[in-house]
Amino acid sequence: xWAWVLPALVALYLFRPRHxxxxxxxxxLWRQVAEQLSGQRLWRRLQNHxxxxxxxxxxxxxxxxxxxxxxxxxxxxAPQAILLLDTSASMAxxxxxxxxxxxxxxxxxQAPAGTEFLLAAADQExxxxxxxxxxxxELLRGLxxxxxxxxTGRDELLPGFALSLLKSNPQAQLHWFSDHELVGLxxxxxxxxxxxxxxxxxxxxxxxxxxxxxxxxxHAQAARLEVDIQGPNxxxxxxxxxxxxxxxxxxxxxxxxxxxxxxAHLSPADDLGWDNQAWAHLEPEKHARxxxxxxxxxxxxxxxxxxxxxxxxxxxxxxxxxxIHLWSRLPRQPGPGLHFASAPPLEWIDGSPVEDQxxxxxxxxxxxxxxxxxxxxxxxxxxxxxREGRAEPILVSPNGDPLLVRHGDAWVWLFxxxxxxxxLSPELPVLLSALLQRxxxxxxxxxxxxxxxxxxxxLPVELTGPGGTxxxxxxxxxxxxxGLYHLRGQPLVVNFHAPEECDLDRPAVKRTPVVSPSxxxxxxxxxxxxxxxxxxxxxxxxLWEFRWWWSRR
Amino acid sequence: MSxxxxxxxxxxxxxxxxxxxRRGPETTMQGAHRGRRRGRSMEFSEHRDYVPGDxxxxxxxxxxxxxxxxxxxxxxxxxxxxxxxxxxxxxxMSEPKRRLVLQLAAAxxxxxxxxxxxxxxxxxxxELRYHPPLRGRASWGRLMNWLAQAPVGERAALSSALxxxxxxxxxxxxxxxxxxxxxxxxxxxxxxxxxRKHQLALxxxxxxxxxxxxxxxxxxxxxxETGESREVSVDAPVLRLYAELLTRHCDGLADECRRRGxxxxxxxxxxxxxxxxxxxxxxxxxxSP
Numbered sequence: 118x119w120a121w122v123l124p125a126l127v128a129l130y131l132f133r134p135r136h137x138x139x140x141x142x143x144x145x146l147w148r149q150v151a152e153q154l155s156g157q158r159l160w161r162r163l164q165n166h167x168x169x170x171x172x173x174x175x176x177x178x179x180x181x182x183x184x185x186x187x188x189x190x191x192x193x194x195a196p197q198a199i200l201l202l203d204t205s206a207s208m209a210x211x212x213x214x215x216x217x218x219x220x221x222x223x224x225x226x227q228a229p230a231g232t233e234f235l236l237a238a239a240d241q242e243x244x245x246x247x248x249x250x251x252x253x254x255e256l257l258r259g260l261x262x263x264x265x266x267x268x269t270g271r272d273e274l275l276p277g278f279a280l281s282l283l284k285s286n287p288q289a290q291l292h293w294f295s296d297h298e299l300v301g302l303x304x305x306x307x308x309x310x311x312x313x314x315x316x317x318x319x320x321x322x323x324x325x326x327x328x329x330x331x332x333x334x335x336h337a338q339a340a341r342l343e344v345d346i347q348g349p350n351x352x353x354x355x356x357x358x359x360x361x362x363x364x365x366x367x368x369x370x371x372x373x374x375x376x377x378x379x380x381a382h383l384s385p386a387d388d389l390g391w392d393n394q395a396w397a398h399l400e401p402e403k404h405a406r407x408x409x410x411x412x413x414x415x416x417x418x419x420x421x422x423x424x425x426x427x428x429x430x431x432x433x434x435x436x437x438x439x440x441i442h443l444w445s446r447l448p449r450q451p452g453p454g455l456h457f458a459s460a461p462p463l464e465w466i467d468g469s470p471v472e473d474q475x476x477x478x479x480x481x482x483x484x485x486x487x488x489x490x491x492x493x494x495x496x497x498x499x500x501x502x503x504r505e506g507r508a509e510p511i512l513v514s515p516n517g518d519p520l521l522v523r524h525g526d527a528w529v530w531l532f533x534x535x536x537x538x539x540x541l542s543p544e545l546p547v548l549l550s551a552l553l554q555r556x557x558x559x560x561x562x563x564x565x566x567x568x569x570x571x572x573x574x575x576l577p578v579e580l581t582g583p584g585g586t587x588x589x590x591x592x593x594x595x596x597x598x599x600g601l602y603h604l605r606g607q608p609l610v611v612n613f614h615a616p617e618e619c620d621l622d623r624p625a626v627k628r629t630p631v632v633s634p635s636x637x638x639x640x641x642x643x644x645x646x647x648x649x650x651x652x653x654x655x656x657x658x659x660l661w662e663f664r665w666w667w668s669r670r
Numbered sequence: 671m672s673x674x675x676x677x678x679x680x681x682x683x684x685x686x687x688x689x690x691x692r693r694g695p696e697t698t699m700q701g702a703h704r705g706r707r708r709g710r711s712m713e714f715s716e717h718r719d720y721v722p723g724d725x726x727x728x729x730x731x732x733x734x735x736x737x738x739x740x741x742x743x744x745x746x747x748x749x750x751x752x753x754x755x756x757x758x759x760x761x762x763m764s765e766p767k768r769r770l771v772l773q774l775a776a777a778x779x780x781x782x783x784x785x786x787x788x789x790x791x792x793x794x795x796x797e798l799r800y801h802p803p804l805r806g807r808a809s810w811g812r813l814m815n816w817l818a819q820a821p822v823g824e825r826a827a828l829s830s831a832l833x834x835x836x837x838x839x840x841x842x843x844x845x846x847x848x849x850x851x852x853x854x855x856x857x858x859x860x861x862x863x864x865x866r867k868h869q870l871a872l873x874x875x876x877x878x879x880x881x882x883x884x885x886x887x888x889x890x891x892x893x894x895e896t897g898e899s900r901e902v903s904v905d906a907p908v909l910r911l912y913a914e915l916l917t918r919h920c921d922g923l924a925d926e927c928r929r930r931g932x933x934x935x936x937x938x939x940x941x942x943x944x945x946x947x948x949x950x951x952x953x954x955x956x957x958s959p
Contacts, residue, residue, distance in 0.1 A: 136901050137885075138890045138892055140894040142763075142879075142880060143850075143880070144896065144900060145854040146912060146915050147912070148898075148900060150915060153915075
């Protein structure tokens with residue numbers, strides 16, 4: 118729609134006034150003319166710069182049209198209106214939230230007196246901010262208190278909520294403020310989709326001797342980023358990284374084994390903003406050694422050595438309580454310590470191996486366990502099938518078939534590592550170092566937004582974080598803002614985790630017929646847009662300029 | 671030389687006289703012009719009633735026989751006159767204006783010489799040039815040769831040129847100034863002429879571009895003589911204002927001439943010299959048969 122602006126501006130440049138030189142026999146008369154003109158009325162003086170004012174008027178109209186101004190038609194708002202605002206993470210992109218809030222505010226201020234509004238916010242949970250009321254002040258206050266949160270949206274919660282409200286209030290009109298439509302619900306959509314540049318830190322892990330940083334570009338446009346990593350003892354590293362469109366990169370940064378919190382920041386910031394920073398907590402090393410039992414996968418050995426930094430010891434004894442044990446096949450009674458095996462005990466296996474291929478994904482338990490969004494590696498070849506109930510799947514195939522399972526402190530692979538991209542990808546040490554971190558203590562030191570966790574007691578729990586200090590009255594906590602927190606003086610890292618929200622370019626939603634229970638919105642549009650009007654005015658100004666220029670050629 | 675004035679027009683001008691705007695010149699030399707004072711000449715002027723003391727030799731006995739009334743015959747005195755024709759050939763004089771003023775200058779010179787006046791020429795252009803007065807019909811060719819070689823262009827300031835020229839002339843000379851008179855202080859040079867008791871016949875020649883500029887739109891107007899430039903967006907109201915100011919300037923010039931007893935005429939550069947001389951100037955009394 119805006120493509121015509123450029124040729125129009127070029128045309129304006131061609132129309133710009135060029136003062137032709139004309140010789141005159143008596144400039145004194147023209148001097149008197151100019152002096153009299155300068156003392157004349159403003160309109161006369163403006164005539165001398167007509168083309169300039171026309172150009173300015175044209176540019177102003179174009180800019181106003183690009184701003185897409187609109188006016189809420191107060192008469193078209195139903196007597197009862199439900200304002201439901203999407204506060205999921207994607208609404209933080211660009212100006213989406215500000216525009217949504219401004220439009221909701223305009224609706225609140227311009228609706229006829231006596232209109233009842235209900236204000237609610239939806240992300241991973243539904244929150245009723247203000248029940249039906251005509252108190253505009255309270256509604257506006259509630260509106261101003263809302264912010265997008267670093268959480269995934271759960272649209273499946275909304276139909277039940279909306280339909281129950283509409284059943285009790287058949288004349289109510291649902292206004293949905295989001296970056297996507299709700300399918301199957303009668304609504305007045307207020308959609309905002311600006312700001313789609315999105316890249317971020319997918320995972321940030323600290324292992325003994327190394328930091329692993331995975332970056333991802335979710336947008337088709339390539340990006341050049343600067344990564345700034347700071348840590349304890351004045352540790353600081355800066356790296357440049359180029360990400361192609363929809364590309365990934367993993368950085369490995371050597372560190373001097375200082376335990377503590379490491380921070381990574383990306384610049385420039387993208388439109389989403391939530392995942393341009395991440396934290397990793399390197400806890401003091403507890404595993405003294407890596408004990409190999411028999412022939413183990415060299416890839417697993419190398420990856421665990423990189424992730425743990427522990428020296429390798431070959432032994433047939435499992436009596437090393439704090440060691441990491443590597444097995445080609447997990448014994449029935451593994452013993453104390455942490456165990457990694459290339460194959461499960463035989464009694465766990467169900468039938469013959471299956472030949473298939475596909476991506477390696479995190480299971481539900483895996484997503485809760487690991488402080489990063491997921492893997493992208495592919496696998497192929499044979500896969501062992503597991504009897505049900507033997508172990509908890511951590512990595513799965515797209516069909517949910519377990520690929521890596523957990524049984525107590527034992528982690529068992531159900532496929533050959535060398536028949537996957539994992540060994541050649543830093544994802545394996547990222548996964549293993551996260552796993553080792555996870556295993557280092559009861560209390561998780563690294564959490565993802567949107568994952569409800571149980572904090573260590575007793576109550577009350579005081580948590581200090583980006584938003585200040587809050588007192589929690591229960592141990593269940595749902596982090597909504599990523600950042601570095603402190604719980605009883607101990608660092609607690611919360612990183613952004615909302616994989617669905619990372620896709621800011623939502624697929625086009627097929628419009629279903631919107632049937633509003635309210636007669637008001639059935640035929641009359643809620644807002645009146647002025648873009649076309651301003652565009653038409655701008656074209657008229659352009660024609661006027663052309664006509665004036667043509668007459669004076 | 672003869673191209674400046676067609677032979678046919680020259681023939682028709684031969685019987686004309688160039689008349690002074692207000693009074694006769696003051697000189698003791700015998701010339702072809704009627705002085706203000708009644709003097710000795712063979713040419714009858716008018717009758718007046720006899721008063722005791724008049725010279726009885728001038729009684730008109732024929733009139734007494736007819737009307738039985740004593741009347742005295744008055745005769746015109748013949749005094750010599752100097753005519754200076756000033757021709758503006760500066761850059762502001764476009765080709766049509768320059769052609770016309772040169773033709774008019776040739777005509778005035780011819781008429782003056784035939785009327786036994788002394789005719790001097792002056793041109794304004796890159797410099798002020800002056801040719802001393804000559805007498806007699808045979809001098810016309812020499813004057814025209816000099817005029818034909820006059821340089822054109824650059825700047826001319828009438829307001830300073832006229833007083834300088836006036837100093838060279840004997841008192842009560844007739845100055846015929848041919849120009850477009852498009853100068854801010856054009857009238858400032860007239861006072862000195864009046865002081866020197868000169869007579870001035872001011873002919874303003876304007877062409878169509880002066881009267882009704884054909885330009886439109888955003889222009890940088892540059893003075894052809896001074897180089898001064900000014901940006902003006904010309905449209906209909908601006909042109910009306912310009913016409914109003916031009917009329918005011920010309921009227922001011924005419925009023926100044928009237929106030930000082932000088933003659934003023936304006937003509938269009940598109941007119942032919944014949945029309946200007948034989949119709950306009952004869953009708954205005956500048957030329958008489």
